[in-house]
Amino acid sequence: MRATPLALPDxxxxxxxxxxxxxxxxxxSFNQKVFEEAVGKPVHFVQDNHSRSAQGVLRGLHYQVKQAQGKLVRVTHGEVFDVAVDLRRSSANFGKWVGVHLSASNRAQLWVPEGFAHGFVVLSESAEFLYKTTDYWAPEHxxxxxxxxxxxxxxxxxxxAPTLSAKDANAPRLMDAEVFA
Structure with a gap:
C-alpha cells in the first residue's frame, strides 16, 4: 500500500x-503497521461506519469539536468526490481544503485526521461509503x-444543487463555526 501526502500534508x-x-x-485494504508509519503516530480505530447515498447527495462538512474523529474513508460501490478542510485555527492551513475522487474502481482511501471537517458528494448513480473512526460518534459534539x-x-x-440533510442545509459558514484551537 502506498501513502501519498496531499496538498494538506496531514x-x-x-x-x-x-x-x-x-x-x-x-x-x-488495511494494515495497521503501514498506516501508522505513514501517519507518524499510533492510531486506534474504535468504530466502522457504512453509508449508501444516491447521486447528487452531499454529506458534510462534518466534524466533532470534542471526541474529535480521525477518519479513514473509502468507497466500495460507485464514486464520490471527497473533501477534507483544516479547521485547526493554529494551523498554517486553517480554512484550506483538499479533494480527491474515491471510487470502487480506484480503491483509494483518504485519511482525514482529527481537526478536519469532512464531506463528500456522490457522482455515480449511488455510492457506498465505508469509514473507520478514531473516536465514537457523539451527536452532542x-x-x-x-x-x-x-x-x-x-x-x-x-x-x-446537491441533495442535503436539513442539518447540512443550515450549516454555518466557517467564520461563524466552532472550530479547533
Whole structure:
C-alpha cells in the first residue's frame, strides 16, 4: 500500500497494490503497521461506519469539536468526490481544503485526521461509503460547516444543487463555526 501526502500534508491518500486475474482480485485494504508509519503516530480505530447515498447527495462538512474523529474513508460501490478542510485555527492551513475522487474502481482511501471537517458528494448513480473512526460518534459534539461557504471556495464537481440533510442545509459558514484551537 502506498501513502501519498496531499496538498494538506496531514491528509494522506492510500492506494493499495491490487492483484487480479480472470478469477477476480485481491488487495490488502488495511494494515495497521503501514498506516501508522505513514501517519507518524499510533492510531486506534474504535468504530466502522457504512453509508449508501444516491447521486447528487452531499454529506458534510462534518466534524466533532470534542471526541474529535480521525477518519479513514473509502468507497466500495460507485464514486464520490471527497473533501477534507483544516479547521485547526493554529494551523498554517486553517480554512484550506483538499479533494480527491474515491471510487470502487480506484480503491483509494483518504485519511482525514482529527481537526478536519469532512464531506463528500456522490457522482455515480449511488455510492457506498465505508469509514473507520478514531473516536465514537457523539451527536452532542457534532458540528458542520456550509458546503458552499464562499470563504472555503470548494470546487465541487457538480453542475446542480446537491441533495442535503436539513442539518447540512443550515450549516454555518466557517467564520461563524466552532472550530479547533
Amino acid at each position: 491528509v494522506l491518500l492510500f492506494e493499495p497494490k491490487v492483484f487480479g486475474d480472470e478469477r477476480g482480485f485481491f488487495y490488502e 457534532e458540528r458542520s460547516v456550509a458546503w458552499d461557504d464562499p470563504d472555503l471556495a470548494i470546487d465541487w464537481p457538480i453542475s446542480e
